[in-house]
Structures are given as C-alpha cells and as structure tokens.
Amino acid sequence: MIEDYLVLSVILFCIGILGVISRRNVFTVLMSIELMLNAANLAFVAFARLNETMDGQILAMMVIAVAAAEAALGLAVIILLHRQKGRLDSNVFSLLKG
Amino acid sequence: MYIDTLFSIFALIAIAGSLGLVLFRHPMQSALCLAVTMISLAGIYALLSAKLIFLLQLIVYAGAVMAMIVFIIMFLNLREKDLPEERERFTYLIGGAVLLIPVAWFMIKVMKSIPGVKNSIVGNGFGSIKELGQVLFTNWLVPFEIISLLLLVTLVGAVVLAGIRRESND
Numbered sequence: 001m002i003e004d005y006l007v008l009s010v011i012l013f014c015i016g017i018l019g020v021i022s023r024r025n026v027f028t029v030l031m032s033i034e035l036m037l038n039a040a041n042l043a044f045v046a047f048a049r050l051n052e053t054m055d056g057q058i059l060a061m062m063v064i065a066v067a068a069a070e071a072a073l074g075l076a077v078i079i080l081l082h083r084q085k086g087r088l089d090s091n092v093f094s095l096l097k098g
Numbered sequence: 099m100y101i102d103t104l105f106s107i108f109a110l111i112a113i114a115g116s117l118g119l120v121l122f123r124h125p126m127q128s129a130l131c132l133a134v135t136m137i138s139l140a141g142i143y144a145l146l147s148a149k150l151i152f153l154l155q156l157i158v159y160a161g162a163v164m165a166m167i168v169f170i171i172m173f174l175n176l177r178e179k180d181l182p183e184e185r186e187r188f189t190y191l192i193g194g195a196v197l198l199i200p201v202a203w204f205m206i207k208v209m210k211s212i213p214g215v216k217n218s219i220v221g222n223g224f225g226s227i228k229e230l231g232q233v234l235f236t237n238w239l240v241p242f243e244i245i246s247l248l249l250l251v252t253l254v255g256a257v258v259l260a261g262i263r264r265e266s267n268d
Binding site for chain 1 (some may be wrong): 105109112113116117119120125128129132135136139142143146147148150151154155158159162163166167170171173174176180181182183184187188190191194195198201202205206209210212214215216217220224225229230233234237238241242245248249252255256259260
C-alpha cells in the first residue's frame with residue numbers, strides 16, 4: 001500500500017530531526033539535514049504515485065538540485081570554519097553571540 | 099506480492115542506515131551509513147515507478163553529494179581527538195525522542211487515513227525522461243529557471259569563499 005511509503009518518510013524525517021538536535025559534530029548535522037530532504041523527496045514521489053501525476057516527481061527533482069547546492073556551500077563553509085577554529089564542534093561556531 | 103517484500107527489505111535497510119547515521123561517532127561511518135540509506139531509497143523510488151528520480155538519486159545523491167562529503171571528511175583527516183566530546187548526546191536523543199514520538203504518531207495516523215491504493219508498477223511512460231521533461235518545460239518553467247539561478251548563486255558563492263582565503267594567505 002502507498003501509505004507504508006509515507007509512514008517510512010515520516011520515520012526517516014523524525015530520525016533526521018533527532019540527529020540534528022542530539023549531535024554536535026557539524027558533519028553529522030549536515031548529513032542529518034540531507035536525510036530529512038530525502039524523506040521529503042520520498043513523500044513527494046509517493047504522492048505522485050498515489051495521484052498518478054508527475055508534478056511530485058518534478059518537485060523531487062528540484063529538491064535534489066537544492067540539496068546538491070546546499071551540500072556544496074555547506075561543505076565549503078565547514079572547511080573555512082575548520083581552518084579558522086581547528087574544531088568540528090557546532091558549539092564552538094556560535095560567532096553571533098557577541 | 100514481490101513489491102511488498104522488496105519494499106519491506108528496502109525500508110528496513112533505510113531505517114537501519116539512518117539510525118547508524120545518528121548513532122555512530124565518527125563522521126566517516128555516518129557518511130557510509132547515509133550512502134546505504136540513499137541507495138535503498140533509490141530502490142524504493144524504482145518501486146514507485148519513478149524512473150528518472152531513481153536515476154537521479156543514484157547519480158546525484160549517492161554518487162556526487164556523498165562522494166563530496168566523503169572527500170571532505172577524508173581531506174580534513176579527522177582523528178579521534180579532533181571529534182567533539184558529545185557526552186550529553188544520549189540525553190538529547192532520549193529527550194528528542196520523547197518530544198517527537200507523539201508528533202510522529204499523529205503524522206502516521208494522518209498518513210494511514212489517506213485512502214490508499216495498492217502499489218503496482220505503472221507503465222505507459224509514467225516517470226520516464228520524456229514525459230517528465232514535457233511537464234517540466236511546460237507547467238514548471240518558472241521554478242526551473244529559479245533553480246538555475248540558485249545553482250548560479252551557489253557557483254559564485256563557492257568561488258568567492260575560495261577566493262577570500264587565498265587573498266588572506268598572501
């Protein structure tokens with residue numbers, strides 16, 4: 001049944017949120033965000049199959065493009081932060097605290 | 099039906115991989131777990147007869163994005179002492195689970211209330227490149243152009259980020 005795919009998407013999204021809130025390693029946080037984008041993609045594709053229209057698949061394609069851009073810029077920022085601070089702890093990067 | 103069996107196998111592998119992503123300490127192990135999750139999600143897209151998304155998931159996500167993440171992790175050459183300590187992560191994990199389980203339960207109830215259909219492979223070019231391209235360039239032309247603008251901004255941003263470092267070093 002199609003609902004099982006949507007339930008899987010909810011489970012993956014919740015695991016991604018857990019990764020974002022429980023980990024302090026910036027790489028793991030970035031990859032958890034990627035996992036949440038993947039779960040949203042799965043929901044789009046499952047609804048596209050449910051209605052037998054292809055608009056959901058177009059949206060999934062756009063999410064893939066956004067995720068690729070996000071990974072490229074996010075990794076560049078991580079490298080610059082690691083150069084400056086020498087750490088990977090997301091608590092060290094709270095530069096806007098004043 | 100073999101589709102349901104395949105879906106169960108892929109779903110179990112995807113959930114196990116995502117749990118590994120959250121629970122492993124070293125980012126390299128987490129990245130490999132995420133690659134496993136993405137490949138099994140590609141199998142699930144194939145079961146949903148989304149042929150082009152299946153290809154894109156394998157090429158762009160499991161190929162390009164994961165290769166870039168693994169490359170950067172190996173480039174930084176992380177050892178055990180470089181990792182953040184994360185002594186309190188299980189507390190946060192349990193607290194987050196307590197917060198999220200009611201939300202997830204509600205969402206699953208909503209998903210179960212959708213009048214579903216039995217999944218079967220759809221033929222007739224559903225989700226293939228030609229049909230998807232026709233929909234993309236007729237109904238979704240403006241979002242497509244905005245995405246191209248976003249990729250351009252990303253390209254310029256990456257060049258600017260790389261350039262600043264070089265000037266400060268000289």
